[in-house]
Amino acid sequence: xxxxxxxxxxxxxxxxxxxxxxxxxxxxxxxxxxxxxxxxxxxxxxxxxxxxxxxxxxxxxxxxxxxxxxxxxxxxxxxxxxxxxxxxxxxxxxxxxxxxxxxxxxxxxxxxxxxxxxxxxxxxxxxxxxxxxxxxxxxxxxxxxxxxxxxxxxxxxxxxxxxxxxxxxxxxxxxxxxxxxxxxxxxxxxxxxxxxxxxxxxxxxxxxxxxxxxxxxxxxxxxxxxxxxxxxxxxxxxxxxxxxxxxxxxxxxxxxxxxxxxxxxxxxxxxxxxxxxxxxxxxxxxxxxxxxxxxxxxxxxxxxxxxx
Amino acid sequence: xxxxxxxxxxxxxxxxxxxxxxxxxxxxxxxxxxxxxxxxxxxxxxxxxxxxxxxxxxxxxxxxxxxxxxxxxxxxxxxxxxxxxxxxxxxxxxxxxxxxxxxxxxxxxxxxxxxxxxxxxxxxxxxxxxxxxxxxxxxxxxxxxxxxxxxxxxxxxxxxxxxxxxxxxxxxxxxxxxxxxxxxxxxxxxxxxxxxxxxxxxxxxxxxxxxxxxxxxxxxxxxxxxxxxxxxxxxxxxxxxxxxxxxxxxxxxxxxxxxxxxxxxxxxxxxxxxxxxxxxxxxxxxxxxxxxxxxxxxxxxxxxxxxx
Numbered sequence: 278x279x280x281x282x283x284x285x286x287x288x289x290x291x292x293x294x295x296x297x298x299x300x301x302x303x304x305x306x307x308x309x310x311x312x313x314x315x316x317x318x319x320x321x322x323x324x325x326x327x328x329x330x331x332x333x334x335x336x337x338x339x340x341x342x343x344x345x346x347x348x349x350x351x352x353x354x355x356x357x358x359x360x361x362x363x364x365x366x367x368x369x370x371x372x373x374x375x376x377x378x379x380x381x382x383x384x385x386x387x388x389x390x391x392x393x394x395x396x397x398x399x400x401x402x403x404x405x406x407x408x409x410x411x412x413x414x415x416x417x418x419x420x421x422x423x424x425x426x427x428x429x430x431x432x433x434x435x436x437x438x439x440x441x442x443x444x445x446x447x448x449x450x451x452x453x454x455x456x457x458x459x460x461x462x463x464x465x466x467x468x469x470x471x472x473x474x475x476x477x478x479x480x481x482x483x484x485x486x487x488x489x490x491x492x493x494x495x496x497x498x499x500x501x502x503x504x505x506x507x508x509x510x511x512x513x514x515x516x517x518x519x520x521x522x523x524x525x526x527x528x529x530x531x532x533x534x535x536x537x538x539x540x541x542x543x544x545x546x547x548x549x550x551x552x553x554x555x556x557x558x559x560x561x562x563x564x565x566x567x568x569x570x571x572x573x574x575x576x577x578x579x580x581x582x583x584x585x
Numbered sequence: 586x587x588x589x590x591x592x593x594x595x596x597x598x599x600x601x602x603x604x605x606x607x608x609x610x611x612x613x614x615x616x617x618x619x620x621x622x623x624x625x626x627x628x629x630x631x632x633x634x635x636x637x638x639x640x641x642x643x644x645x646x647x648x649x650x651x652x653x654x655x656x657x658x659x660x661x662x663x664x665x666x667x668x669x670x671x672x673x674x675x676x677x678x679x680x681x682x683x684x685x686x687x688x689x690x691x692x693x694x695x696x697x698x699x700x701x702x703x704x705x706x707x708x709x710x711x712x713x714x715x716x717x718x719x720x721x722x723x724x725x726x727x728x729x730x731x732x733x734x735x736x737x738x739x740x741x742x743x744x745x746x747x748x749x750x751x752x753x754x755x756x757x758x759x760x761x762x763x764x765x766x767x768x769x770x771x772x773x774x775x776x777x778x779x780x781x782x783x784x785x786x787x788x789x790x791x792x793x794x795x796x797x798x799x800x801x802x803x804x805x806x807x808x809x810x811x812x813x814x815x816x817x818x819x820x821x822x823x824x825x826x827x828x829x830x831x832x833x834x835x836x837x838x839x840x841x842x843x844x845x846x847x848x849x850x851x852x853x854x855x856x857x858x859x860x861x862x863x864x865x866x867x868x869x870x871x872x873x874x875x876x877x878x879x880x881x882x883x884x885x886x887x888x889x890x891x892x893x
Contacts, residue, residue, distance in 0.1 A: 350771070354796075370771075372878035373681075377871070378771035378796045438775070438882045463658070463678075463686035467746070476884060488662075488686045563685070569877035570680035574746045576784060 280307035281362075281553060284337045286327045286352055287344030288313035291366065295395070296343055299542035305550035310334050327352045331359045338362060339389075339553065346371045347439045350379070353390075357382045362389040364549045368448055368565045369393075371439035376562050383558060391549045392560040394452035398544035399524025400536040405511075406457040408529060412513035417458065417493040419509050421450040424502030425479070431585060435477065442477025444568045446507075447497035451564040453509060453524050454495075460487040464567060469575040472583035479583055483571055588615040589670075589861060592645045594635045594660055595652030596621035599674065603703070604651055607850035613858035618642050635660045639667045646670060647697075647861065654679045655747045658687070661698075665690045670697040672857050676756055676873045677701075679747035684870050691866060699857045700868040702760035706852035707832025708844040713819075714765040716837060720821035725766065725801040727817050729758040732810030733787070739893060743785065750785025752876045754815075755805035759872040761817060761832050762803075768795040772875060777883040780891035787891055791879055 283306045285296055297318065300308050310322040312330040317323040324330035331337070340356040342349050343366040350370055356363050357379065369392035370376040376392065383390035396402070423446060434440045441448065454462065462485045469478040483495040507523040519528045527534040539547070552559055591614045593604055605626065608616050618630040620638040625631040632638035639645070647670040650657050654676055664671050665687065677700035678684040684700065691698035704710070731754055742748045749756065762770065770793045777786040791803035815831040827836045835842040847855070860867055 350773075372772050372881050373874045374769070374771040374793070374871075374878050377874075378769045381769045381796050438884045441881075461682070461686045461689045463682040464680050465658075485682070488689050563682075566681045566685075566874070566877070569874070569881045570682050572880040572883075573680050573877045575880075576746045 278305070281305055281339050281550065282307055282309045282336050284310045284312065284327070284330055284334065284340045285318070286312040286330070286340060286342050287349070288316035288318055289343065292343045295542040296341060299546050300341075302543055303546045303550065306339070306546060309337060328355055331355060331361075339364070342366060345434050345440075347434065350375045353379050354382060357386055357388055357390070360386055360388060362553050364391045364393055364545075367392075367394050367452065368441065368568070369560065369562065370565065373562055373566060373569055376560060376565070380558070380560055389549070389553045389556065390558045390560055391552055392562070393545050393549070394449070394456075394561070394564060395541045395545055396449035396452050396524050397456045398541040398548070399453070400538075400540070401520050401527030401534065402453055402456060402524045404527055404534055404536060405518055405520050408518060409457055409511060410459055412511075412515065414458075414487070414489070414491045415512045415514060416491065417454070417509065417511050419450050419454060419493070419495040420506050421447050422496065422498040422501035423505035423507070425499035425583075426585070427502065428505070433585075436475045436583075438476050440477050441568060442475070443479055443481055443497045443499045444571070447481065447495075448564050448568055449523065450495070450497070450507070450509065451567045453520065454493065455561070455563040455567070457509075457520075458487060458493075460489055462487045462493050462567075464570040464574055467571040467575040468578060469571065470578050470580045472581065473579050474582040479580065481571060481575075586613070589613055589647050589858065590615055590617045590644050592618045592620065592635070592638055592642065592648045593626070594620040594638070594648060594650050595657070596624035596626055597651065600651045603850040604649060607854050608649075610851055611854045611858065614647070614854060617645060636663055639663060639669070647672070650674060653742050653748070655742065658683045661687050662690060665694055665696055665698070668694055668696060670861050672699045672701055672853075675702050675760065676749065676876070677868065677870065678873065681870055681874055681877055684868060684873070688866070688868055697857070697861045697864065698866045698868055699860055700870070701853050701857070702757070702764075702869070702872060703849045703853055704757035704760050704832050705764045706849040706856070707761070708846075708848070709828050709835030709842065710761055710764060710832045712835055712842055712844060713826055713828050716826060717765055717819060718767055720819075720823065722766075722795070722797070722799045723820045723822060724799065725762070725817065725819050727758050727762060727801070727803040728814050729755050729816075730804065730806040730809035731813035731815070733807035733891075734893070735810065736813070744783045744891070746784050748785050749876060750783070751787055751789055751805045751807045752879070755789065755803075756872045756876055757831065758803070758805070758815070758817065759875045761828065762801065763869070763871040763875070765817075765828075766795060766801075768797055770795045770801050770875075772878040772882055775879040775883040776886060777879065778886050778888045780889065781887050782890040787888065789879060
């Protein structure tokens with residue numbers, strides 16, 4: 278099968294750490310060109326903007342976007358309008374209506390839009406999902422806490438409207454929760470802690486229930502360290518599940534579960550290749566929708582200023 | 586055709602002004618009972634809670650809910666779980682995930698869930714929609730301004746998280762916009778004005794674009810009076826449309842368009858009856874999703890305190 282000529286836009290930390298190695302190892306994609314304002318990638322053609330890339334590289338069939346969510350929308354629109362398949366880093370947009378707009382364009386041009394959630398491809402997620410289908414659930418506790426200075430040094434955009442604040446990592450947890458739980462969850466209350474000098478929250482506490490009444494408690498905090506805590510604990514009538522290390526370690530009733538070896542980004546690209554081959558789209562906005570709900574219902578508390 | 590035995594819950598101003606007269610005039614529904622903490626309706630059986638009503642009135646087949654959005658969720662869940670068809674006043678929930686949860690329950694019990702948007706049934710809306718399908722759009726301006734003291738006197742819940750603030754009337758405009766425009770709209774920026782003593786905004790300014798790049802500017806303000814302004818103006822390459830009086834008056838190129846005579850709430854109940862007869866659901870969350878987006882992207886400004 279012919280390899281799909283691919284462009285990657287937004288060459289930052291996530292592109293170098295994850296996307297470039299995953300693409301290099303994937304037999305379905307051939308990286309042809311990159312677009313980034315300041316950075317270049319060796320061995321491929323480089324352009325300062327995606328628009329320039331699209332104009333110069335008509336052979337490209339697919340574009341993977343890992344720029345921040347706000348500039349990414351215009352890039353996704355341009356790539357779809359040029360008839361390319363598009364993969365979006367998480368979150369798929371700065372807001373829900375952006376994603377609806379992209380879906381409408383993707384339908385019109387009949388191309389594959391993939392709103393990726395890398396944490397859903399963590400090693401323990403599918404095994405957790407399978408086990409949970411057999412259980413009578415009692416409670417879910419999500420703790421997703423890290424040091425913003427370690428994980429987002431100097432990222433000013435993350436504190437601006439659209440940057441999501443502590444929900445930028447927290448949405449990874451919500452992408453797992455909405456994948457592994459057997460029923461829909463609804464938000465009933467939300468408390469957001471805003472540093473007095475910032476537009477986005479540094480911590481959040483959410484109370485949800487699933488449609489059978491099972492409570493789901495979520496704690497996000499960016500003032501945690503030095504070791505990050507990325508874990509989801511589920512108690513059922515007969516046992517307990519702990520998904521930790523961002524979804525990559527799974528324990529059931531205290532026993533380690535043996536997991537596969539295909540990591541998050543290789544699994545993402547493999548999934549996207551399959552979607553393109555089958556002419557399908559995969560756009561699940563529920564994680565972003567829960568974040569929007571947390572802002573909509575959020576009781577705002579002002580906390581001490583955050584100085585980067 | 587047998588009339589559908591109906592219960593109405595939440596007997597406040599909107600129930601008395603709109604729902605009761607519309608139900609009385611509708612040949613498909615028979616009002617059997619009402620539930621309300623403090624109020625009663627003459628000529629039917631009355632209960633203090635919907636739960637008590639559902640337990641005592643097994644013959645009821647459909648429940649219309651016009652309580653405020655936060656208590657309404659538990660009522661909707663209880664009504665669906667008891668196997669009743671449900672109509673929700675606008676907004677259909679305090680947040681988007683509540684509506685997804687209700688949809689899941691409605692699918693499970695195979696009953697009709699109707700998330701109503703009364704302003705979509707205003708006299709001029711369908712004629713506006715039809716005209717707009719023929720036009721090359723240039724710009725859309727939405728001005729939805731009223732005096733909160735006149736329209737929401739003493740409604741403390743409207744200022745609490747989940748109460749939507751100025752989006753409580755504003756969502757009516759968004760329900761019309763998402764109905765009449767031919768393409769999806771995406772929010773790109775939002776400015777929210779919060780009184781220093783309130784959790785919800787008193788004014789909002791939104792910038793959106795449709796997928797063809799047409800700008801949509803939205804102004805919501807609760808500090809406007811004495812006469813309310815509820816209008817949507819659309820300019821196209823060849824003409825201009827003005828939908829005013831909340832959707833009930835339509836002018837095209839300055840000329841008055843003659844409209845039908847079926848008003849908002851009679852049209853809502855007629856639509857719901859049809860959905861029940863055909864075994865369909867009608868849940869469009871886009872107006873609420875745009876409000877959630879406005880909070881998510883919202884740049885927060887603090888304005889003078891609001892004293893009711």
